[in-house]
Structures are given as C-alpha cells and as structure tokens.
Amino acid sequence: MHRRSALALGLVAALSLSACASKGDRPKSDLAASRVTTIGVNSYLWRASLDTLSFMPLVQTDSNGGVIVTDWYVNPQTPTERMKVTVTILDQDLRADAVRVAALREINRGGQWVASPVQAATTQKLEDLILTRARDLRRSSIAG
Template sequence: MYKKVLIVLTFLLPFAAVAEEKIPRLGSEPRGQRERREDRTKGHLLSEPLFTTAKKKNTTDGIGVNSYLWTASLETLAFMEKKKADPFGGLIITEWYVDPNTTNKRFKIEVIITGRELNSSALKISIFKQKKDSNGAWVATNVDKDTLLKFEETILTRARDLKVSQEIG
C-alpha cells in the first residue's frame, strides 16, 4: 500500500511544484501584472525549459516552408483579399479580384510553396481568369503563360531580395 502511495507521489511531485504560484481569480489581478506573468512563462513547460543542455536545431522561423518565398508571395498578393493562407502547408489562395478599371475580368491566384529551398521548383502558381459573357455570367478563360512566368519571377526576385537584406542587416 505504501509503495503505491510513494510511486503516485513521486509522479505528482513535479506537478505540485508548478502549482506553487497562486493563480488569482479571473479579474482580481491588475492587468499589467497578469500580462507580465503570462509573458514570463510563455512558451515554457513548467515555467522553465525541461532540457537545456541539448542544442536547438537551427531554425529561422516557425513555418514549414521557405520563409522568403512565403513572405514574398504574401507581399506580391497584398492587393488581393486572401481566402486561405497556411504557412505550415505553404498554401495561399486569394478571393476573386476584379480590377476597378476593367470590371468584366476577374482573377484568382493559388500559390503553393512545396519546400524550404529558395528556387523556382519550390514554387507552384496557378492563376485563374474569368470574363463576363454577353449574359453577364463569369466564364473561364486561358491565362497567358507570360503572365504566369512574370508573376513567378516577381515572387522569386522579391524572395531573393529579402534573403540578401537579412544577410546584410
């Protein structure tokens, strides 16, 4: 019986140490103190890292794809409303965009970043274009290959610029 209690206490003792800090009831602690306490313990299990002797992997960001391509894609598509942006999967999908000067055409763009390397093979772009027909219905039309290549080159150039500016600065 005592052995069981001792085993249970051995496993629960580390958790009891965490409960040492008294947590005030919601709203009873001044806002500034609560934020400082949250900032102090943010990102740490049990308020301190468990294993501090191991070296961290060299990660420059918390996303699953090349961060320069991701940022460059978002900046290039800044004028369009985003339907979905998933930095872990490397997917950006825009809503349909209608240029105010030509209201009979609209575009939708999908960017997929497939890897962590900064090159064109890690970047897949699809541009969808529609025009209004005589009845006012949207009809799919072909996108000029040059438009697709210019868009890809714009993203790649911006990504390279971002990388160079980070390495210099």
Template sequence: MYRELIRFTSLFATTALLAGCFGFGDDDDPVTQTGSVKRVESQSDSGPDKGLLNTWLGLNDQSDGSAGGNATGISVNGYLWRAALDTISFMPLAQADPFGGTILTDWYRPPETRGERFKVNVYILDSDLRADGLRVSVFRQRLDPSGVWLDARVSKETGTNLENAILKRARQMRVRLQ
C-alpha cells in the same frame, strides 16, 4: 443485505478513486511521484526568442530562409512565403496555410477592367529558396452579357511572370536581411 451492498459500493468507489490518484510506476510520466513536473526541451528550441509564434511568423529563420529544424514550425521557405504574400497583397486572401505552403486568393476585379476578374493560387513546395520550389496558378473569368462569369484562358507566361516576381522579391529580402 442492503447494508452490505452499500458497504461494497462505497468500498469499490473509494478503491477506484484512490487508484485514479496514483501512478502505476510509469517512469516516462512527466509528473514525478513528488508532484513536480519535468521540463522537456530539445537543444534546438533553447534561447529566449525561440517559440511557436516566432517560428510561425518566420522570425526564427536561418540565413537560408528555412525554419531552423523545428518540426512544429513552417516547413516552407520563409522568404518565399513572405515574398508571395507581399507580391499578391493587393488581392483579397481566401486562405493562407504557412505549414502547408499554400496561399489562395479570392476573386479580384481590377478597377481598370470591367467584366474581368482574377484568382491566384501560390504553392510553396520546398524549404529552400529555389525556383522549382514555387508554383503559381492564375485563373481568369469574364462576365458575359447575361451576367454569368465564364472561365477564360490565361497564358502560361502570366503564372511564370508572377513566379519570377515572387522569386525576385524573395531574393531581395534575403540579401537585405543578411
């Protein structure tokens, strides 16, 4: 009885091992039965400079600044992205998401004003270089005498002026690179 149990267990283990080594006739499997690997490429990704890193950095951009149709690339306008980073480069970055088009800064204290700090959120909403594809939110806090930061009002013109500066810089980049 003990020998039959060992024989059955080893036969079952061998069968399971062999079954795991063979394909079950799936023609869509990238590994063929001879062991070679099929290379799958789309037509738009061909070329020596196309790659995830180049796409992520915006180096594959078309003339309009959109990321050449690659679904894994940046889905926002490359010129707006670079112009926004360039315009707010004096502020410390808290988060930058090129795929979602968000740039969030940390609090920045200008050296010329004590007791005041600013924070900026930039949202790039479109893959085209358009004014309505950009939204900027500016936040301001003031230090009260007890040492607590309190929210302060920011005029809407501040955000609009920053949006205009980013758009102007993006247009300059586009003209320079064409």
C-alpha cells in the same frame, strides 16, 4: 506603401499579358538560404508571396502546407475580367522551382462570369515577381 504599389503594378501587368513567354533556364539552388524557416516552407518565399499578392483578398493561407489562395480580384482597369490565384511553395529551400503559381481567369459576358484561359506568361511572371521579392528579402536580412 510605395513598394506595394510597385508590386501591384507588376502583377496587374502580369495579369494582362497576352503573349506566352519561354521559361528558359531557371536559377540554380541557393544553398546559403537552405532551411531558413520557422514554418513548414521557406520563409522568404512565403513572405514574398504574401507581399506580391497583398492587394488581392485572401481566402486561405497555410504556412505549414505552403498554400496561399486568393479570392476573385477584379482589376479596376478591366472590370469585365477577374482572376483568382493559388501559390504553392514546394520546398524549404529558396529555389526557383520551389514556388508554383496557378491562376483562374473569368470574363463577364452579359452578367455571367465565364471561364477564360490564362496565358502561360501570366503565371510565369507571378513566379518571377515572387522569386525576385524573396531574393530581395534574403539580401536585406543578410545585410542588416
């Protein structure tokens, strides 16, 4: 449960980012983790995505297509704002460019939810959290 709390705090921080971050250089392909899957996508990325989004209600999960869609999530710290996230895993390899996050954000104005822009740094931070968790899972499976 402690791990989930840390992931939730990381995601909450990502969802409240207000500055845009540079993507910079992404890590190269991890050949040792190639094709580690019994599903349609990389199993480490899949598990890491589910772990990272575990505090949000899920609407759709498709392990063969590599798609996870959450329902709207309202952060108790900011009840006038809600987010909806879609994670797409694009490859069977554990690679930085194999995961893509898209997010929708709405703000409550006078009882109506109104679309609001999502900072680029928010989706980048979510991708980074998923990749870090996937690498941790891979290390654990090799060490154990």
